[in-house]
Amino acid sequence: MQKRIVCSILLCCIAFLAKAQHSRIVGSIVSGSKPLAGVAVLLNHGQVLSVTDSLGGFYFNQLVKGRYVITIQAAGYEAYHNRVLVADTLIKLPVIALKSKINQLEEVTVVNSYATMRKRESTLLPDVVSQDYLLRNSGGSLMKSLEKLPGIKAIGIGSGNAKPLIRGLGFNQVVVVENGMKHEGQQWGADHGLEIDQYAAGRVEIVKGPAAIIHGSDAIAGVVDIQAPALPEPHTSGGAVALTGKSNNALWTVSANAFTRTQRWFVTGRVTATEYADYRVPADTVYIYSYAAALHKNRVRNTAGRELNLHVSTGWVGNNVQSVFNASRTYSRSGFFANAHGLEPRRVDAALHDASDRDIQLPSQEVVHYKLMNRTSFQFAGHRAEVQVGVQQNFRQEWNRYVNHGYMPAVYPAHMTIPSTLERQYDKTVTSLLLKDEWQWGNHTITVGGSGDYQRNSIDGWSFLIPAFTQWNAGAYLYDKWKLHPQWLVSAAVRYDYGQIRMKPYTDWFASEVVNNGDTMQQFLSRSQQALRSFSSVNWSAGISHTPGNWLFKMNVGSSFRMPIAKELGANGVNYHYFRYEKGNINLNAERSYQLDVAAGWNSSKASVTISPFLNYFPNYIFLNPTAAHDYYYGAGNQVFEYTQSRVMRYGAELQVRYDFLPHWSASLAAEYLYNRQLSGGKKGYTLPFTPPPSVLTGVTWRPAFRKGVSDTYFTLEWRVAAAQNRIVPPERTTPSYQLFDFSAGTRMLTKGQPIYVHLQVQNLFNTNYLNHTSFYRLIALPEAGRNIVLSLRVPLLWKAPAAGSN
């Protein structure tokens, strides 16, 4: 298989090297007298793309003689169109001066052209969404806001916490990158959200496919790359206020940001505060393992929460050097559904819990995440080098009333120094370093890079699940993007990684009854032994992209790997969310994955179609296997779930269609299909947990053109049909099919030169009672949130506009 791909790539190369005698266009873009860097220049409406360098220069190589149209769209500037006749071998264009659009702080157009560029300049097909998209589709958390993209799901707990699931894989198989650096939270649990402020994201890029080359271990299923908004323009000051309200859980959010920049220095800051009540479901009783729990006023008891996020960024922008510091603190506290946490379904003090729907009682979680990083880039002699250093801390506490199980004392002993309500605590500190250099060598864009990180994890609390550990990783890669022809791109990459994890010992604080030769003794059981594991891996990737006219064809094949995490190696305790005993295996191998991705698309101004199938094989997928056994020492009589490895095959596809059938009307369709199968091990023939069922999202949008002062108005009706998921693996339950309707509308109003953006959404229009197969609470048959009306308002403010003369 691999041989054949390599052969076809080589054949293509030969065919295109034979062609010669091409022309070249060079030009540069300025605003006033300042060169504009990073602007996308489109040739023939996006057939070929170029991005300006730090001096505003751009070029197109290997053009056939003829007529071309050049289009430039940049944030805050009027669009530029021009026709060029290419008759000579070198066409030097006069300097293009873009006209500034004052007060138009919109990033939509630049994101659209950026997305088009990324889709053409990569052999894997990424999805790119803007801040505006996030606001229009605002869900309870960043991942919930991205769920309309095919192949993307959020696996969530409650209304405010969710993490990404890409083509059915999630947790540590997806890397989340914020401002260029891997976000290091407690990725292993379905109850852990992402400690990321969705209001601070300027752009989100999602790669559904192996991305181990750039990101190293863990990027098996893909990457969610959260990028900061563009730097402010020189000599401007401004800010924005965004307000969001939601009816279902009485949520309010205020997010305000401010920025200022001189020629070289800039400072930006943001504060986001959120508070929400218990969310509501269209049911008055839920059945947790056949135990009926009544819900007061349809509210999921104790799922309220609050968040407070702070960001500060400052830096210096030179012609050839740019250095940016980012500091952030995200804090969240939220309750767990009180009836479904602990060793069994619990009867709770309903009077206490139901007295207020805004308070957070036990059980609850509290997470604070700090980040401090610097990213410095240099441009010299055709090189673009980047150094990034960062420190982050994730401090997570899970609070619950002491519940004795197994041989724990019935009453919490007074001599214990751990608070009686501190069930679990995880404290992770990660220091990282990233290096990268990119340069042009003929038609090749060559990137070399390296990364290293060291992490320390400590634990606390009266219950035990995973041991404390330290870990370090190092990796280096070489990546070549070869532009054979304006329409042909070949990429090849190789990466080496090495990592070491050191597990710390842990002994119970209480004695268990152990029967030895007929004598019953009291013993403090050891749950984790000192252990050291090392892993290394060589990964590779090769791809080809062909973009003739309106068409797009891509093929990429690559390998990825993932070092087993501490939980998989050393878990030895009861998981209170699922009433089960989870047991790690210190001898697990690094998980490997091979994936073939193909994409084909057609795009015009009126319509577009993209289909992206994939085939994925794991020789040793790490799977938490429910066994037939029970354990009474470590598992308090619960069923034993053991980490094992099995061969897994997966395939699927996503389809995206857009058609503008009338001048102001457009229709869209996004469909996804996924098939998972275990080929060996105890669950041979079964699927993998959390496999989303096939689903289709159809939408119709009307964009009327109103009188002056009102623009970008839209009305959208969306209809999601999800099939039943009958392929399950213990302990899952089959999930019936469902249909869901969403309505959204929005506009941009201009009053006295001040734009105001308004977005309205009605999620689950008909208050449908349905189950989501990838929801954390699916196992206890808790329906998803009922009707939710979301109103968002954004007011961008510009205190100091760029001086008119300089533009």
Next chain:
Amino acid sequence: MKRNLFTMLLLCAAVLAGCSKNDEAVDSEYPVIDITGADAFPVQCSVLERGKTVTFKARFTDNVALGSYSLDIHHNFDHHTHSTEVNTCAESPNKTPVKPLVFIKDYTLPAGARDYTATATISIPADVDTGDYHFMIRLTDKEGWQTIKGLSIKIQ
């Protein structure tokens, strides 16, 4: 143009062909705990006496093969949970445990058994706290499907 269209259709066809593949049957049925038999013990609201030995008895069935079971008796002095049974029993007032009975034990079942009546003897020490307890039966089948039954009992 035509060739491109053809490539795209071929891709669609390949995906659809992949979708239509059928699965060989895997076991997706839960094992069953049956305590409706005349001699099943304990049942909802049963009373266990201190200083005596009681015999647990229940019928377990599964469509393919049974796995194992575990029994767990723990106090419910704070009335923290509810049994899985529909009818409720009269409860004594809440109290703080002094020396509650803790009984946890897992048991194997004959390999390949599909219908098995399990028995186990449990001795109740004479000095444990009396009052409301839970009696949990957890049963798995070979594939790892688990059924839980929680009974409210009393120790006197």
